[in-house]
Amino acid sequence: MEQPxxxxxxxxxxxxxxxxxxxxxxxxxxxxxxxxxxxxRTLALVGESGCGKSTCAKxxxxxxxxxxxxxxxxxxxxxxxxxxxxxxxxxxxxQMVFQDPFGSLNPTHTIRHHLTRPLLIHKQVKGKDAIExxxxxxxxxVELPIEDLDKYPHxxxxxxxxxxxxxxxxxxxxxxxxxxxxxxxxxxxIRLGVLNLMKEMKEKIGIGFLYITHDLATAHxxxxxxxxMYRGRIVEWGDTRSILRNPQHPYTKLLxxxxxxxxxxxxxxxxxxxxxxxxxxxxxxxxxxxVAGHRQVADNHFVxxxxxxxxxxxxxxxxx
Ligand SMILES: Nc1ncnc2c1ncn2[C@@H]1O[C@H](COP(=O)(O)OP(=O)(O)O)[C@@H](O)[C@H]1O
Ligand SMILES: [Mg+2]
Numbered sequence: 001m002e003q004p005x006x007x008x009x010x011x012x013x014x015x016x017x018x019x020x021x022x023x024x025x026x027x028x029x030x031x032x033x034x035x036x037x038x039x040x041r042t043l044a045l046v047g048e049s050g051c052g053k054s055t056c057a058k059x060x061x062x063x064x065x066x067x068x069x070x071x072x073x074x075x076x077x078x079x080x081x082x083x084x085x086x087x088x089x090x091x092x093x094x095q096m097v098f099q100d101p102f103g104s105l106n107p108t109h110t111i112r113h114h115l116t117r118p119l120l121i122h123k124q125v126k127g128k129d130a131i132e133x134x135x136x137x138x139x140x141x142v143e144l145p146i147e148d149l150d151k152y153p154h155x156x157x158x159x160x161x162x163x164x165x166x167x168x169x170x171x172x173x174x175x176x177x178x179x180x181x182x183x184x185x186x187x188x189x190i191r192l193g194v195l196n197l198m199k200e201m202k203e204k205i206g207i208g209f210l211y212i213t214h215d216l217a218t219a220h221x222x223x224x225x226x227x228x229m230y231r232g233r234i235v236e237w238g239d240t241r242s243i244l245r246n247p248q249h250p251y252t253k254l255l256x257x258x259x260x261x262x263x264x265x266x267x268x269x270x271x272x273x274x275x276x277x278x279x280x281x282x283x284x285x286x287x288x289x290x291v292a293g294h295r296q297v298a299d300n301h302f303v304x305x306x307x308x309x310x311x312x313x314x315x316x317x318x319x320x
Contacts, residue, residue, distance in 0.1 A: 042220035047229035238301035
């Protein structure tokens, strides 16, 4: 078996907030999260805002420590990566790309500056010619014209800026890119271009992606595997196609019902099942209850257990 680059095992993350009168409240943002990231493959982490997607990425990049469980980088617990140089090296290999393509670029510096600096810091190439050559390769890889090197961020579109961010991640030597809602601030018309670029980076140079999104419909463009997250838990996971074609968990069905994509099989759900879009609040409440255990749906398709009796009651409501 191929070794995962990143592996989360039963990761729990609790945040402590101070309540009134000197008390503290503990909020469990992640509850027993497990997944693996491989070179040349994409896992989509899908769920609505606040479910804990970004927290997963922040734990992987060591912005926060885990409360329980472990995160392994090529088999080594990331907790043991502590020296400045080791952290720099690790963060070079596991890079974040954020939602806001502008926020991560400095308006007073050219694209050339943005791409050259990390090459130097991470000691990827030495010497002027080698740097120039690498810059050309990076621009070609993300399909931007060489002339753009001398432009400033504001002279580029959102999609072009996101390409610069991807080029920069490759420039520092990324093996895994944690792409946190990378297209959600882009115009719909250019989203697909960025997703296709990520797909090419995966296929051509073997980058592994964690594709974080609230939009289940885009998962099938680039992600072989999907994990559907709800309030800190993964409720359904495995092969993306199997999940989209044959969703099991009420929350996954709710997400799919919200997607106006004629290729997705929502029609086949409506007759015999609750009306997911009408009963959204109830389905959320039922999905929130953690029921122990999970079952296997297909070769690579698993679903956490849920309160079937309550969902059945919703169904009756609908028929009555
Ligand atoms: N540093 C923090 N301190 C306290 N609570 C946090 C912190 N970071 C995130 N949270 C909480 O954890 C939950 C998950 O947040 P996040 O991972 O950002 O969700 P997502 O990226 O899916 O929108 C939210 O309820 C959020 O308010
Ligand atoms: Mg987020």
